[in-house]
Structure formats: C-alpha cells, structure tokens
Amino acid sequence: MSGSASFIAVDWGTTNRRIFRFDGGAVAHTEHDDRGAASVTDFAGEVAAIRERFGDLPMLLAGMVGSTVGWRVVPYVAALAGVDDLVAGLGWIDDRTAIVPGVSCSKNGRGDVMRGEEVQLLGAVAGWMVPPDALLAQPGTHCKWATMTGGRIAGFTTAMTGELFALLRGHSLLAGSLTADVTDSEAFREGLAEGARRDLAASLFGIRAASVLGLRDDADAASFASGVLIGADVAARMDDCAFEQVHILADAALGDLYAAAVAATGREPVIVDSHSAFARGILAIGDKAL
Amino acid sequence: MSGSASFIAVDWGTTNRRIFRFDGGAVAHTEHDDRGAASVTDFAGEVAAIRERFGDLPMLLAGMVGSTVGWRVVPYVAALAGVDDLVAGLGWIDDRTAIVPGVSCSKNGRGDVMRGEEVQLLGAVAGWMVPPDALLAQPGTHCKWATMTGGRIAGFTTAMTGELFALLRGHSLLAGSLTADVTDSEAFREGLAEGARRDLAASLFGIRAASVLGLRDDADAASFASGVLIGADVAARMDDCAFEQVHILADAALGDLYAAAVAATGREPVIVDSHSAFARGILAIGDKAL
Numbered sequence: 001m002s003g004s005a006s007f008i009a010v011d012w013g014t015t016n017r018r019i020f021r022f023d024g025g026a027v028a029h030t031e032h033d034d035r036g037a038a039s040v041t042d043f044a045g046e047v048a049a050i051r052e053r054f055g056d057l058p059m060l061l062a063g064m065v066g067s068t069v070g071w072r073v074v075p076y077v078a079a080l081a082g083v084d085d086l087v088a089g090l091g092w093i094d095d096r097t098a099i100v101p102g103v104s105c106s107k108n109g110r111g112d113v114m115r116g117e118e119v120q121l122l123g124a125v126a127g128w129m130v131p132p133d134a135l136l137a138q139p140g141t142h143c144k145w146a147t148m149t150g151g152r153i154a155g156f157t158t159a160m161t162g163e164l165f166a167l168l169r170g171h172s173l174l175a176g177s178l179t180a181d182v183t184d185s186e187a188f189r190e191g192l193a194e195g196a197r198r199d200l201a202a203s204l205f206g207i208r209a210a211s212v213l214g215l216r217d218d219a220d221a222a223s224f225a226s227g228v229l230i231g232a233d234v235a236a237r238m239d240d241c242a243f244e245q246v247h248i249l250a251d252a253a254l255g256d257l258y259a260a261a262v263a264a265t266g267r268e269p270v271i272v273d274s275h276s277a278f279a280r281g282i283l284a285i286g287d288k289a290l
Numbered sequence: 291m292s293g294s295a296s297f298i299a300v301d302w303g304t305t306n307r308r309i310f311r312f313d314g315g316a317v318a319h320t321e322h323d324d325r326g327a328a329s330v331t332d333f334a335g336e337v338a339a340i341r342e343r344f345g346d347l348p349m350l351l352a353g354m355v356g357s358t359v360g361w362r363v364v365p366y367v368a369a370l371a372g373v374d375d376l377v378a379g380l381g382w383i384d385d386r387t388a389i390v391p392g393v394s395c396s397k398n399g400r401g402d403v404m405r406g407e408e409v410q411l412l413g414a415v416a417g418w419m420v421p422p423d424a425l426l427a428q429p430g431t432h433c434k435w436a437t438m439t440g441g442r443i444a445g446f447t448t449a450m451t452g453e454l455f456a457l458l459r460g461h462s463l464l465a466g467s468l469t470a471d472v473t474d475s476e477a478f479r480e481g482l483a484e485g486a487r488r489d490l491a492a493s494l495f496g497i498r499a500a501s502v503l504g505l506r507d508d509a510d511a512a513s514f515a516s517g518v519l520i521g522a523d524v525a526a527r528m529d530d531c532a533f534e535q536v537h538i539l540a541d542a543a544l545g546d547l548y549a550a551a552v553a554a555t556g557r558e559p560v561i562v563d564s565h566s567a568f569a570r571g572i573l574a575i576g577d578k579a580l
Contacts, residue, residue: 076503104503110484110496111503142495158499159491160463167457173450194400198488199526201449201519205432206400209448213366213394213401229491236489 007058007290008050009282012065013116014038020279021054022286027279029054037064043071047097058290060282062100063116066091076104076113082152083122083281087288100285105155112158117144120249120274123281125151129272135243138274139230139250139258141166145237161233165226168204177211177221184260187220191227192264196235203228226257234261241267249274297348297580298340299572302355303406304328310569311344312576317569319344327354333361337387348580350572352390353406356381366394366403372442373412373571377578390575395445402448407434410539410564413571415441419562425533428564429520429540429548431456435527451523455516458494467501467511474550477510481517482554486525493518516547524551531557539564 006028011018015036021029040046047059066074074091081103089101102115117138124130125148132151138144141163146156169178182188194203207225210216216224246262247270248255259269296318301308305326311319330336337349356364364381371393379391392405407428414420415438422441428434431453436446459468472478484493497515500506506514536552537560538545549559 104499106503106505109505110499111505112496112499113502143491157492158495159489160495160498161491163462164491164494167461171457171461172453197526199449199522200490201433201451201454201523202447202526204454205448205450206402208450209394209400209402212403213396215396215399215401232489233491236487236492 005286005290006055007060007286008054009060009279009286010050010062010065011116011119011278011282012037012061012063012070014064014069017063018275018278019050019054020282021057022279022283025283030275037067037070058096058286060098060100060286060289062119062278062282066099066102067115070099072099074099074101077101079103079105079155080149080152081118083126083284083288085152086118086122086285090289096290098289100282103153103156105153107155112156114144114146114156114158117146118153119281119285120277121146121148121153121281122151122284123279124247124249124272124277126284127277127280129277129280130247130270134245134247135237135241136247136249136272137237137258137262139248139254143233157237159233159236161229165229168225169222174204174207174221174225177207177218178225180219180222182223182226182257184256185220185223187216188223188227188257188260189264191224192231192234192261194224195228195231195233196265198232198235200228200232203232227261230257230261231264234258234265238265238267244268245270247272249277295348295576295580296345297350297576298344299350299569299576300340300352300355301406301409301568301572302327302351302353302360304354304359307353308565308568309340309344310572311347312569312573315573320565327357327360348386348576350388350390350576350579352409352568352572356389356392357405360389362389364389364391367391369393369395369445370439370442371408373416373574373578375442376408376412376575380579386580388579390572393443393446395443397445402446404434404446404448407436408443409571409575410567411436411438411443411571412441412574413569414537414539414562414567416574417567417570419567419570420537420560424535424537425527425531426537426539426562427527427548427552429538429544433523447527449523449526451519455519458515459512464494464497464511464515467497467508468515470509470512472513472516472547474546475510475513477506478513478517478547478550479554481514482521482524482551484514485518485521485523486555488522488525490518490522493522517551520547520551521554524548524555528555528557534558535560537562539567
C-alpha cells in the first residue's frame with residue numbers, strides 16, 4: 001500500500017469492536033458497537049457485512065478476534081516486537097483480509113500476553129505521541145504496562161486491577177458498599193496511599209471495618225477501593241521504573257484516575273488518546289502489509 | 291461460677307455454629323451444624339431448643355450472633371482486650387444468657403474488627419497453648435492476624451485472603467483454571483514466592499498468561515493461585531514482625547498451607563488446635579461471668 005490507499009480496520013475486542021475506514025492515510029469514518037468476538041460465531045458473514053457498509057476494501061482485524069474466542073488463533077509474536085514483526089506475523093484469512101497477531105513476552109520465567117493493545121502501543125510511537133523509549137499504561141479490566149525500546153514493545157506486565165474491582169463490586173462482602181461512582185476525590189487519594197502499602201487483602205477488608213466502625217462514609221467506599229487497587233498497581237510498576245514520564249492510553253475517566261495515581265508517586269503522567277494511537281498503529285501496519 | 295459448674299457455649303458464626311456443653315471445666319459434649327446466624331430468625335426459639343437438647347443451663351454465645359446479622363448487636367470492646375474486658379462487655383439477653391462482644395482496634399486511622407476469633411485468641415493464651423506475648427494467625431475467609439501482649443489482644447489485621455480466592459474461583463477470568471484442590475505442592479511453593487513480591491493484580495493475571503502460553507499445567511493453577519494469595523498475606527505481616535514464632539489457629543488443611551508459608555519466610559510456624567482454644571477461652575469467660 002502506498003500510504004494513500006483505502007482499507008478497513010477493526011479493533012475487535014471480546015465484548016466490543018470499533019470499525020475504521022481509512023482513506024489516504026486518515027480516518028474517513030468510524031463506528032463502535034457491541035458485536036465483540038465472544039458474541040459472534042459467523043466471522044466471515046460479519047466481515048462481509050462490514051464491507052457492505054464501509055466499502056469493498058482490504059481489511060485488518062486486531063484484538064481478541066485472533067484468539068480462541070475469535071475467528072482464528074493467530075500465534076503471538078514474541079517481544080521485542082515492532083511494526084515489521086507484526087506484519088510478518090499477520091494471520092491471513094484470504095489475500096485481502098488479515099488478523100494482527102498479539103504479542104507475548106517472558107522474563108524470569110513469568111510470561112505475559114496481549115492482543116489488540118500492541119497496535120495502540122506501536123501507533124503511539126509511530127504517531128510521535130510518545131518517545132521511542134517510554135513506559136505506557138493501558139488501564140482497563142486488565143491493565144497493560146508496556147516498556148517501549150527503540151520504538152518496539154520490549155516487555156510488559158498485565159495487572160487484573162479492573163477485574164478485581166468488578167469482582168469486589170459484583171460478588172464480595174463489600175459489594176453493597178461499592179455502588180457509588182468512582183471519582184478523583186479525597187477518598188480516592190486516601191485509597192492510593194493505602195494501596196501503595198501493597199497489602200491488598202488487608203486494605204480491602206479495611207473498607208468493611210471502616211464501614212462497621214463508622215470511620216468512612218459508605219458513599220466514599222467505591223472511590224477508596226478503586227484508589228487502593230490502582231494505587232497498588234501503580235506503586236508496583238514504579239519499583240524499578242527508569243522513566244520520569246508515564247504515558248497513559250485510556251478513556252478520559254479512567255485515564256484521569258491513573259494520572260492522579262502516577263502523579264502521587266512523583267512521576268509525570270501524560271495522557272495519550274487511545275483511539276488515535278490505534279489508528280496510527282493500524283495505518284503503520286496497513287502501510288507495509290496491504 | 292466456681293470453675294466446676296456446667297454451662298452451654300455456642301461458637302455461632304454466619305454460616306455454621308458449634309455447640310459445647312461444659313461440665314466441671316471440661317467439654318462434655320459438642321455438636322456442629324449449619325444453622326449459622328444468617329439463616330436463623332428466631333434466636334430465642336433456637337436457644338430454647340439447644341437447652342432442650344443440651345440441658346437447662348446458663349449459655350454463652352460468641353461470634354456473629356452478636357452482629358447485625360445476629361440476635362442483638364453487642365458493641366465491640368476496644369483493644370487492649372483481655373478476658374475481664376470481654377466479661378465486662380457481655381451483652382446479657384437475660385440473667386443466664388449472654389453474648390460475648392467482639393473486639394475492635396484502631397491504628398494510624400485504620401480500624402479493624404473481629405467477632406468470635408477473640409475467644410480463640412484469649413483461650414490459646416489461657417490454655418498455655420501460646421505465650422502471653424505472641425503473633426497468632428487465624429486463616430479463613432477473612433484471615434485474622436493478632437498480636438497478644440501480656441495475654442490480651444493488643445491489635446490485629448484482617449486480610450480477605452480466603453474471600454479473594456473464592457471470588458477468583460467463582461467469578462473471575464481464572465475460574466475455569468482454578469477447579470483443582472489446593473495442595474502444598476511445588477506449584478503452591480512457587481505461588482508463595484510470587485506472592486511475596488506483593489504485586490497481587492499482576493501475579494494473578496500471570497496465571498492466565500501461563501495457561502495461554504502453556505508455561506504451567508492448569509491442574510497446578512489453583513495451588514499456585516492459593517500460594518500467591520497466602521504468600522502475599524504472610525509476607526505483608528512479616529514486614530514489622532518481632533516474633534520468631536507464628537501460632538496458627540486453623541483446621542488441618544488450611545493450617546498446613548499457612549505453616550508452609552510462614553516457614554518460607556524463615557519464621558517458625560506452630561499449629562494450635564482452634565476448637566481447643568475456643569473451649570479454653572469460653573471457659574475462662576464463663577468462669578468469671580456465670
């Protein structure tokens with residue numbers, strides 16, 4: 001592809017997807033819906049329907065569509081992984097439809113995996129939104145923390161911070177206390193400090209004890225609990241962090257909470273638009289692959 | 291009561307209870323059933339039924355029967371708390387039926403609470419099973435770690451270690467991998483070492499990654515996960531621990547897992563029978579109260 005060609009990209013997660021049409025190296029149109037990989041069985045039919053709506057164009061699919069819950073399992077590319085490595089690892093369905101591989105890494109016998117986040121990471125660098133050597137955080141159900149070296153993904157750690165919060169809110173002894181919205185409040189900041197002690201199981205029971213003893217308003221419990229979880233996540237990542245800046249790829253609300261947590265550790269948070277990063281990343285891949 | 295009198299004691303938790311009849315300072319009979327406080331509405335009727343079966347004797351009730359899910363809310367006694375303090379705080383239903391109060395503590399603005407465990411703790415000292423200055427662990431859904439000073443409860447920390455494991459096994463992304471029994475296996479020991487890093491959210495996602503990458507047999511995942519949670523709990527408690535021994539009050543299976551975790555930190559674990567400790571504790575209270 002010359003960089004001016006047109007194609008369709010799908011950021012296809014487990015529960016949601018975002019579809020982009022690119023014309024001449026820019027996003028011409030984008031749509032978001034809830035037809036995630038886990039709810040789709042006829043992927044060929046879905047792709048045909050997307051082409052009917054967005055144009056009969058080459059397609060790149062990224063994310064969980066390449067996993068066991070998706071269309072076809074595309075093997076992970078091992079870190080160090082840059083754009084060229086992802087292009088070499090594309091899983092071709094036919095000669096104009098390919099799935100972007102995820103990335104794996106391994107350090108000291110501990111392995112980790114990502115699918116979908118790699119496009120944002122490489123796009124953030126390709127689009128000059130972050131330096132080629134940087135630490136990036138992608139908060140969410142499973143928060144990814146990736147180190148970029150020379151513009152490639154060098155290694156990463158996933159923390160199930162968002163999932164733990166959902167488990168506590170949905171099913172734990174604390175569920176009844178965690179119904180309020182999470183805000184960057186004084187309770188959230190107190191939670192960050194508590195989380196930095198990295199004693200999660202005790203800090204979380206402390207929410208119950210504070211409620212029973214009347215030490216904290218139950219309306220503040222959700223923000224405090226989120227602060228504990230995010231504070232523990234961020235504190236663990238700062239242990240051996242050589243970077244003064246932490247770049248955060250997230251939607252506004254969650255990005256602000258992580259930014260506050262990063263700032264509390266004395267580092268400088270920098271928010272990066274995750275949709276722009278994905279677009280730049282998939283453009284870089286399309287430029288070499290299509 | 292002279293120490294030779296007879297009475298009935300109930301260790302009445304949320305989901306289970308154990309009933310003891312004491313004659314002459316010894317357990318004459320004991321029974322266990324699942325009529326926990328949360329499943330009972332007519333406590334007066336239950337107590338009458340117990341007296342019909344066990345004898346028309348004075349009764350001491352301990353545990354969640356004194357909480358909001360129980361018969362009557364009996365205020366916590368603040369630490370330092372010894373046998374005399376619990377006797378002074380008894381919640382009398384009538385002149386021969388009393389509920390033992392729970393204990394609260396507060397340090398650096400962090401509060402904690404217990405109901406039921408205090409009887410075991412004081413009984414372990416009263417029965418010479420542990421020294422009057424000691425660190426005791428009571429593993430379970432909510433693991434209590436109590437420091438005894440001069441035979442009284444000086445302070446304690448609760449970690450929701452068991453509840454986190456149940457949440458992960460029941461409702462998380464890892465649920466499908468955590469079906470096996472937990473054993474003190476090599477995987478459990480590896481989990482302890484991982485847990486000691488005190489980076490719970492990342493260590494837990496690592497279980498998923500190891501499964502996806504084929505780095506660990508799924509049959510070992512439950513033991514590893516339990517090791518991570520118990521390892522993190524124990525490591526946090528050893529931070530400022532002045533004791534060479536850790537006394538563990540638990541059933542055999544869970545006690546052995548915590549003993550292995552304590553030993554892994556270089557401390558000496560000592561297992562104490564929790565039912566004997568409860569019996570000695572409630573006898574000490576009955577001796578002064580009835």
